Amino acid sequence: MTAVTGRDLATLAQKIGAEVVAAAADRVDRDARFPAEAFAALRAERFLAAMVPEEFGGGGHSLSEIATVCQTLGRYCASTGMIYAMHQIQVACLIRHSRTSPFFQRFLHRLAEQELLLGSATTELGIGGDVRTSLCAVERQGDRFRLTKQAPVISYGLESDAILVTARRASDAASSDQVIVLLNKDDYRLTQTSGWDALGMRGTCSLGFTLEAEASVDQIVPQPYGEISSHTMLPTSHLLWASLWLGIASDAVARGRAFVRAEARRKPGTVPPSATRLADVVADLHAMRATVHNGLAEYERVMHDGDELSSLGFALRMNNIKVLASRAVADIVTAALGVTGIAGYKADSKFSLGRHLRDAHGASLMIANDRILAANAAMLLVQKDD
Numbered sequence: 001m002t003a004v005t006g007r008d009l010a011t012l013a014q015k016i017g018a019e020v021v022a023a024a025a026d027r028v029d030r031d032a033r034f035p036a037e038a039f040a041a042l043r044a045e046r047f048l049a050a051m052v053p054e055e056f057g058g059g060g061h062s063l064s065e066i067a068t069v070c071q072t073l074g075r076y077c078a079s080t081g082m083i084y085a086m087h088q089i090q091v092a093c094l095i096r097h098s099r100t101s102p103f104f105q106r107f108l109h110r111l112a113e114q115e116l117l118l119g120s121a122t123t124e125l126g127i128g129g130d131v132r133t134s135l136c137a138v139e140r141q142g143d144r145f146r147l148t149k150q151a152p153v154i155s156y157g158l159e160s161d162a163i164l165v166t167a168r169r170a171s172d173a174a175s176s177d178q179v180i181v182l183l184n185k186d187d188y189r190l191t192q193t194s195g196w197d198a199l200g201m202r203g204t205c206s207l208g209f210t211l212e213a214e215a216s217v218d219q220i221v222p223q224p225y226g227e228i229s230s231h232t233m234l235p236t237s238h239l240l241w242a243s244l245w246l247g248i249a250s251d252a253v254a255r256g257r258a259f260v261r262a263e264a265r266r267k268p269g270t271v272p273p274s275a276t277r278l279a280d281v282v283a284d285l286h287a288m289r290a291t292v293h294n295g296l297a298e299y300e301r302v303m304h305d306g307d308e309l310s311s312l313g314f315a316l317r318m319n320n321i322k323v324l325a326s327r328a329v330a331d332i333v334t335a336a337l338g339v340t341g342i343a344g345y346k347a348d349s350k351f352s353l354g355r356h357l358r359d360a361h362g363a364s365l366m367i368a369n370d371r372i373l374a375a376n377a378a379m380l381l382v383q384k385d386d
């Protein structure tokens with residue numbers, strides 16, 4: 001198999017989205033099941049290793065290209081888009097922070113060769129979405145370690161080939177002195193503690209687990225998690241999540257637009273009243289798109305500038321993209337429902353917006369906006385005007 005080139009990635013994502021992802025989206029949502037057919041198609045076209053550098057056998061694609069894929073998948077099935085985004089966030093952390101380690105070099109080769117799917121366990125029982133705090137700890141014994149984490153949510157945990165897990169560096173380390181470790185499927189045991197019969201994002205299969213692991217200390221990512229988080233995990237999460245939310249919002253507006261056109265065709269020579277609402281929501285969609293694209297451009301411009309990535313201004317701007325995009329997606333889908341009226345409210349109509357609306361409301365909860373705004377408030381107290 002050969003790596004897909006830049007232009008092909010967007011075109012292929014569109015083809016897979018329209019032909020495979022769309023066909024399964026309603027069943028994935030109804031049954032709250034993993035979008036297996038979507039990931040079989042993405043694997044067959046080498047999408048899981050698309051961002052892995054070519055020297056490791058991957059596609060070497062940029063974050064912006066991956067964001068376009070998230071947006072495209074999100075249009076057809078938000079759960080598929082979210083799983084793809086979460087996987088790529090873990091890949092971004094590995095390619096930017098672990099490449100000096102022989103273990104991780106071998107792992108990246110294997111990821112590219114076998115199209116491995118990576119999951120994430122940052123959230124922990126007792127600390128909620130505070131990703132910079134861990135209760136569980138890496139307990140070293142010689143060149144091995146043990147780790148037990150009470151994880152209230154690990155999306156597609158049962159389908160993952162490996163999981164990146166945050167933990168305290170050692171059992172006597174402070175809660176913010178964290179590392180991130182890569183656990184292969186053979187290294188851990190998952191005992192399910194909760195199900196995932198959720199309002200939206202049902203195909204992410206975000207079950208709760210007790211994760212018990214034993215692995216080699218080589219599997220601890222060499223750089224401190226604090227740096228991985230601020231330089232890569234948080235900006236990449238906010239930007240890729242925002243991209244797939246942009247996909248949800250775009251499809252909702254497209255359904256609104258199709259509805260208005262159908263109305264116009266039924267009464268030629270008139271502008272349907274819903275067209276004004278459509279114009280309003282299109283303006284909001286354009287503003288959301290500009291926010292997401294500006295954020296991607298900024299991150300790609302500074303992604304190798306450690307000082308800038310560690311600055312309060314950068315952290316604030318990335319946090320704001322998450323807050324703004326998560327609000328925008330729910331507002332835009334709601335406004336699109338105002339365009340379609342009952343046709344969008346019905347579950348069995350081609351203009352249906354029920355799934356979009358339910359999926360959109362997960363956005364503000366994924367690292368709660370209140371938590372992000374509280375962090376921003378603390379930063380604003382000490383940040384000089386920018």
Ligand SMILES: Cc1cc2nc3c(=O)[nH]c(=O)nc-3n(C[C@H](O)[C@H](O)[C@H](O)COP(=O)(O)OP(=O)(O)OC[C@H]3O[C@@H](n4cnc5c(N)ncnc54)[C@H](O)[C@@H]3O)c2cc1C
Binds near residue numbers: 365369
């Ligand atoms: C679809 C989906 C998939 C997910 N997948 C994963 C995954 O694969 N792996 C993973 O680790 N996690 C995952 N998560 C978890 C997610 O990233 C958040 O960490 C989690 O949803 C937060 O949980 P919570 O709302 O219970 O807790 P909290 O973060 O505690 O928030 C609860 C509420 O408390 C309030 N609050 C709490 N702290 C503060 C504060 N400091 N300031 C102000 N208000 C505060 C807020 O009002 C907030 O809404 C997923 C979440 C979703 C929705």
